[in-house]
Amino acid sequence: MSFDLVLFGGTGDLTWRKLMPALFQAFRHGTLPAEGRIIGVGRDNLSNEQYREQIHARFDHVELAKRPSEEEFKRFAALLEFVQMDLSKPDDYAKLAAALAQRNADTVVMYVATAPTLFTTVCEQLAAAGLNTPQTRVVLEKPLGHDLASNRAINETVGKVFGEKQVFRIDHYLGKPAVQNLFALRFGNALFEPLWRREHIANIQITIAEDLGVEKRGGFYETTGALRDMVQNHALQLLCAIGMEPPINSHADAIRDEKLKVLRSLKPWTAETLSQDVIRGQYSAGTSGGAPVAAYREEAGVNPKSHTETFVALRTEISNWRWAGVPFYIRTGKRLAGRDARIVINFRPTPHAIFNSQIGDANRLVINLQPKDGLELHLLAQGQDNRRVSQKLSPVQLDLDFDKRFGSERVGAYERLLLDVIDGRLNLFVRSDEQEEAWRWVEPILDYWQADSQGPRLYNAGTWGPSASSAMIARDGFCWSEEN
Structure with a gap:
């Protein structure tokens, strides 16, 4: 060809x-x-x-x-x-x-x-x-527009000259090998499906953390911010992959139909949830990798009085039979404590404790996206003390490191997606109605921030963001995975 x-x-x-x-x-x-x-x-x-x-x-x-x-x-x-x-x-x-x-x-x-x-x-x-x-x-x-109206205008104009099957809206996160393994984990195995629901899962956390600042992209970031740059696309696509129902087959529209249902099921924002369940932050001066780094407002191309967010943490729910009542937490930011992208599935504790000690939050599945790529299954097991079985439970971890198992020279995200475009495979690309629904859900947050004169909460570079992020998740009785 x-x-x-x-x-x-x-x-x-x-x-x-x-x-x-x-x-x-x-x-x-x-x-x-x-x-x-x-x-x-x-x-x-x-x-x-x-x-x-x-x-x-x-x-x-x-x-x-x-x-x-x-x-x-x-x-x-x-x-x-x-x-x-x-x-x-x-x-x-x-x-x-x-x-x-x-x-x-x-x-x-x-x-x-x-x-x-x-x-x-x-x-x-x-x-x-x-x-x-x-x-x-x-x-x-990306970004395909900066709000719902601009996104719709672009898609309408493009749709007049190209058919939907000719348009490939790229989100490179969908091309990552780890995200492909997420689909394989869910729909290629029967092990987790009976547990993948509200009766067995306490909460789900999605973290996309970067230790770098805006580097030389200050001018671009000033007009974008973390919500548009990461949440509206990457984070919501990961949420869809976790929350969607099994598609009827592996065809592009079957997959995208199920993702669209998730986006349409996201709990609408209210004045109360916008004030309590969405945290925005901006990094101030601090240290990264042991070296001092400047505040966001001191970066080239950035307004010294900028209200642009470099951190977002939020709580949401999927209002359907599978997920009703299960909180989904999304967190992303720049100049955080490390470069780390992962999804943490926290299972509910056992309904009745028969051992002398019980360690909470040990039953969880961690899906690592970057820089490590693989799965971690955290369980509780009995240890041995002087060759006698101990009644005390200890946390153990089972690892599947995809780089070690399949080799680190696997197909990269852009390589995979470019080959898919040439071959005409739309499975890993975003449909226009998906994008529109994501913008529709995000836009009330943008409107709320526009009317809020206080601006983002400051956090020191090299930390995990504003303390309000931890307070938000603590209200539900949970904590971020690194705080366990």
């Missing part, structure tokens, strides 16, 4: 850091279709050879094991071309059409790795140039 992959934003940060390394890994692994071409699009006046040299230089910043040898890059570079374009000028799309007409590939992928404000412009101009053929697929990066 022949394909052309067009990267709008071909000289941008996402292309350098994520897309080109992922495409090279697919090339190295032999999974990228042989008859392929990758066309970078940008404002710079570059020849094909100059563009290849720029890409080659950028690989110096990739981890050593993923860098190409000279021979490998020479073969990969043969796939690379460059087209100079100003995306606001209709005439420039004719140059792209001419480049694509040279091969008339079986599949054409338009990857729009630009600012969201250009999504509609690019799609409309592609249609005006006759480049929205049945063979064309368009990939839209």
Whole structure:
């Protein structure tokens, strides 16, 4: 199968850091279709050879094991071309059409790795140039809008020129191997399904923590914040994977139908829950990795009086028969105590204690997403004291480390998703009604914060966020997993 992959934003940060390394890994692994071409699009006046040299230089910043040898890059570079374009000028799309007409590939992928404000412009101009053929697929990066209205406007405009099955709304978390194993854990095994419900689960915690600050993305983050950047997409997609009913099959729409039901079942916000069950924070100066780090308001591109949140913790419920009454806690932030993404399923304690001692909260399943990838099953067991069986229960942990079991050189998130786009598989991409429902649920929080003049609570860099986050979960009689 022949394909052309067009990267709008071909000289941008996402292309350098994520897309080109992922495409090279697919090339190295032999999974990228042989008859392929990758066309970078940008404002710079570059020849094909100059563009290849720029890409080659950028690989110096990739981890050593993923860098190409000279021979490998020479073969990969043969796939690379460059087209100079100003995306606001209709005439420039004719140059792209001419480049694509040279091969008339079986599949054409338009990857729009630009600012969201250009999504509609690019799609409309592609249609005006006759480049929205049945063979064309368009990939839209997040964030897709900044609120419900802007998201709906983008999807409506894109929907006028591309069919829903041609649109791939990417959320790279869905491409992570650990998230794929989450689906396999739930729907490929019968072990946990009878327990995966309100009668047996006390609470569920989703944590996406970063120890880094905003780095050089202060200007972007100022207009985005943690709620838009992480909760509306990544965290809610993880919640859907945990909470959804088994789909009737593995087809894309069967999976996405069940995720949509979860989003529609999320408990609506009230004035009381918005004030008590949503915590926003912003990091102040502190330490990270043993070194002092600046406050968010001191970062480049950030308003010194900024109210942008770098931390969010919230409590919600799924109002259906399976989950009614079970609290779901979501927490995400920057400059926290560590880089850690995990889902913790806390099971209810035994209904009757027959041992002399009982350790609470020991029965739990931890699904590690990053940096560790695997499962931890925490149980209680009897120990031995001087060769005699002790009546005291002790916590034990069973580990399944996916990197050790399957090898650390597994397919990365962007590599997996790019190959899925080329092959036309929509399973790991977000449908427009999913996105709209997620924005509808998040928007009352944004409105509440807009009217709140107090702003976010400050927390020291290198901690787990504001103390109000721990107080929120403590009201239910629980604590975050690291506080056990």
